[in-house]
Amino acid sequence: MRNLGRCISPVLASALRNPDSSQYQDFKSALGCVSTLVDFTLMAQYRSHTPDRLFYMESYLQIFHRTKVIFLEFCTSKATGAQANRQDRELRELMADQRAKEVRHGTVANRPRLADQERVERSDRRADLIRRENHFNCIKMQYLTHFASHVRRFGSISMYSTEIGELAHKDQIKDGYRRSNKNEAARQILSHYGLQHALGIRLQTIEALSKVEGVIVVEDSGMERPTVPSRSTPRWVLKGCMKNTSTLTELCTALDTHYSNMMEEILHFIRQTAADDRRLPADPAELG
Amino acid sequence: MAKTRLCFPILSAWIADHAEHAVLQGIGSKSCPKCGVPCEELGGDLQRMYETRDYMLYREKALRHEPAEAAGIAEYLQRLGVQIGNNVFTGLDRVSPADLHKLDLLHNIYLGLFKHMMEWVEGFLKKHKRQKAFNDGWKEIPPYPGFSVSKKAY
Numbered sequence: 069m070r071n072l073g074r075c076i077s078p079v080l081a082s083a084l085r086n087p088d089s090s091q092y093q094d095f096k097s098a099l100g101c102v103s104t105l106v107d108f109t110l111m112a113q114y115r116s117h118t119p120d121r122l123f124y125m126e127s128y129l130q131i132f133h134r135t136k137v138i139f140l141e142f143c144t145s146k147a148t149g150a151q152a153n154r155q156d157r158e159l160r161e162l163m164a165d166q167r168a169k170e171v172r173h174g175t176v177a178n179r180p181r182l183a184d185q186e187r188v189e190r191s192d193r194r195a196d197l198i199r200r201e202n203h204f205n206c207i208k209m210q211y212l213t214h215f216a217s218h219v220r221r222f223g224s225i226s227m228y229s230t231e232i233g234e235l236a237h238k239d240q241i242k243d244g245y246r247r248s249n250k251n252e253a254a255r256q257i258l259s260h261y262g263l264q265h266a267l268g269i270r271l272q273t274i275e276a277l278s279k280v281e282g283v284i285v286v287e288d289s290g291m292e293r294p295t296v297p298s299r300s301t302p303r304w305v306l307k308g309c310m311k312n313t314s315t316l317t318e319l320c321t322a323l324d325t326h327y328s329n330m331m332e333e334i335l336h337f338i339r340q341t342a343a344d345d346r347r348l349p350a351d352p353a354e355l356g
Numbered sequence: 357m358a359k360t361r362l363c364f365p366i367l368s369a370w371i372a373d374h375a376e377h378a379v380l381q382g383i384g385s386k387s388c389p390k391c392g393v394p395c396e397e398l399g400g401d402l403q404r405m406y407e408t409r410d411y412m413l414y415r416e417k418a419l420r421h422e423p424a425e426a427a428g429i430a431e432y433l434q435r436l437g438v439q440i441g442n443n444v445f446t447g448l449d450r451v452s453p454a455d456l457h458k459l460d461l462l463h464n465i466y467l468g469l470f471k472h473m474m475e476w477v478e479g480f481l482k483k484h485k486r487q488k489a490f491n492d493g494w495k496e497i498p499p500y501p502g503f504s505v506s507k508k509a510y
Contacts, residue, residue: 072470075497083490109465142479208468209399210388218459228458
């Protein structure tokens with residue numbers, strides 16, 4: 069549906085090409101209506117706004133409301149549809165009764181003509197009802213009027229989308245439930261996501277550490293001192309480090325430690341903490 | 357010596373869809389949580405500004421009225437599209453329930469308005485017998501980064 073906004077205008081324009089003279093005006097206003105609504109929604113997705121853009125948004129909305137009448141006959145709500153069906157049924161029964169009474173007087177030749185008349189009358193009545201009852205009164209339309217003021221007060225709208233929460237249902241809950249044995253699933257769902265998350269972070273840490281310039285980490289033994297650091301390769305920046313030490317190599321120099329020793333210690337630490345039941349010691353003295 | 361720090365978290369947003377908001381704010385499903393627009397005029401008049409909902413007032417009305425006024429108050433709240441005068445947010449300090457509601461692109465635009473719009477467009481195309489041209493065009497859209505092509509007709 070998100071992509072729909074990006075392609076609906078050209079597709080509709082190509083579908084409505086070559087109108088004849090009676091269709092021209094209708095096609096033009098239908099296309100205009102859809103385009104302005106799409107423009108409005110695309111602009112609502114912006115991550116930053118200027119007063120001009122908010123003005124554009126408001127003017128798109130105004131144009132949409134001016135031209136929306138072309139679609140009025142097609143926006144039948146479920147309630148109106150049901151009402152129309154009910155009226156249709158009642159009318160048919162009424163006409164069937166009348167026909168039963170008249171059949172004694174009428175001739176056989178008249179019957180198809182009468183049936184046609186009834187059908188036309190029924191469809192006219194239905195169209196009348198739908199035209200009368202159709203409206204654009206829905207809460208989504210009301211929300212559109214708040215978009216510009218919402219941006220002015222709280223910032224861009226995409227920040228508040230429920231999309232992230234809804235997507236998280238799949239990763240955090242549905243996948244966990246599928247892998248559980250469906251018996252007291254809540255606890256299993258929680259631990260499943262916790263494990264996935266912890267594993268993800270651990271993998272990222274190992275990946276980042278293995279990318280230290282020029283060093284190829286091969287299983288247990290293979291560690292080499294890196295070649296001269298080049299500016300082009302991405303650097304692993306240690307946060308909160310000493311001055312002038314932005315890479316592990318520089319840190320080793322500053323601490324006067326051999327690089328391979330440092331790497332060994334880091335890998336040792338990763339391996340030690342790999343088991344989930346290992347926790348940091350409770351006694352601060354042990355932490356050194 | 358350890359310092360005690362006081363922390364005052366303030367609830368400033370509640371991200372949910374309209375049905376959830378209607379339950380939380382205690383309003384009817386055809387009422388706007390932000391403003392007191394009547395349900396017959398939703399999205400109708402752009403120039404007209406409706407008053408922001410004052411949930412504290414509803415609470416006052418719902419809680420501190422004389423027994424004799426109960427029917428009048430119920431009618432007043434119903435007219436405003438409010439079902440429960442005292443909702444879950446009105447008791448919280450420094451929280452404005454009308455501002456907790458945040459607009460939601462997913463439900464409002466992608467799943468809401470676009471769906472309606474396609475119903476209108478389909479009806480329009482059917483009336484003018486252009487459905488086939490639309491579906492052909494729909495299938496012909498070339499792919500580009502961040503956009504997956506649909507294989508089916510709309």
